[in-house]
Amino acid sequence: MKIGNRKIGRSEKPFIIAEMSGNHNQSLERALKIVDLAAEAGADAVKLQTYTPDTMTLDIHTGEFFIESDTNLWKGQSLYNLYQEAYTPWEWHEAIFNRCKEHGMLGFSSPFDETAVDFLEMLDVPAYKIASFENVDIPLIKKVAATGKPIIISTGMASIAELDEAVQAVRSQGNDQLVLLKCTSTYPATPENSNIATIPHMQELFSTEVGLSDHTMGVGTAIAAVTLGATVIEKHFTTSRAEGGVDAAFSMEPHELKLLVEETERAWSSLGTVTYGPTDAEKPSLEHRRSLYIGADLKAGSVLTKENVRVIRPGHGLAPKHLELVLGKTIKVDAAKGTPLSWELLL
Structure with missing residues (x-):
């Protein structure tokens, strides 16, 4: 309307x-x-x-035409006088x-x-x-x-x-x-x-x-x-x-x-509307999620442990939900500290 x-x-x-x-x-x-x-x-x-006061009430200033309630903002006035003022x-x-x-x-x-x-x-x-x-x-x-x-x-x-x-x-x-x-x-x-x-x-x-x-x-x-x-x-x-x-x-x-x-x-x-997942405005923030990173310099053949794999920001590595799966795996190439963990690194 x-x-x-x-x-x-x-x-x-x-x-x-x-x-x-x-x-x-x-x-x-x-x-x-x-x-x-x-x-x-x-x-x-x-x-x-x-x-006008006359279209609202009668020109009477006693009884029910007079405001006496302690809780009323306009206590002490007659209805007619109140409307005359207002x-x-x-x-x-x-x-x-x-x-x-x-x-x-x-x-x-x-x-x-x-x-x-x-x-x-x-x-x-x-x-x-x-x-x-x-x-x-x-x-x-x-x-x-x-x-x-x-x-x-x-x-x-x-x-x-x-x-x-x-x-x-x-x-x-x-x-x-x-x-x-x-x-x-x-x-x-x-x-x-x-x-x-x-x-x-x-x-x-x-x-x-x-x-x-x-x-x-x-x-x-x-x-x-x-x-x-x-x-x-x-x-x-x-x-x-x-x-x-x-x-x-x-x-x-x-x-x-x-x-x-x-x-x-x-x-x-x-x-807005009912929505889930990243909005267009949020997508750049995805990279600041936590993910799996190599936490120490490793040589090819090293085994991944809780000591050399970290769940940290930014979000370019594997999702943290894969941590238990990758622990105990062997990497096939040298990997420097700060390398995002990917499936391609693993044997």
């Missing part, structure tokens, strides 16, 4: 998405800088989130997407309701992303699928049955351009809670491209995911964690994103 002009698949290097989320801190200038830095680091795409103004989208185009990058977004899809269609985005918390919103998924554009769905918290419903919702609209992202919906996530061994199983189960939406710190989990077949990697991205922001605590900085791009491509490049 393709997103824009970029092919997605095992034969292509990993597709790297820099997720801006709310890291712009309500500054368009900072949002555009995030795009610039993502391009400089080598990302393939920048992703936004398209919603949302990307819709009037910024075109400028951000245009900046992506200037860098030759793709720009797209996660819509959180049907009005966001209609808005993004007016901007002719090349793809859509469904966030983990929306992967059970079948009406939204069907509306996105009906655009005919590629869809990336994060699978955080979803059971196999729920994922099957989402996949079938996409395909029911005649759309087979689908990527599922293994995701752990904790912020940040730990490597131990990432379970990326699910990636090849998900590929087999749903016959889709599979990637990773990664909330862990560092690049290790993403690199491991690529070795398991991940073709898309999404990471939250910011200019600097020290500058704060709703998602800054688990977002990558520019030097880390650059490292992610480089190391996931190295991991992908190293996969």
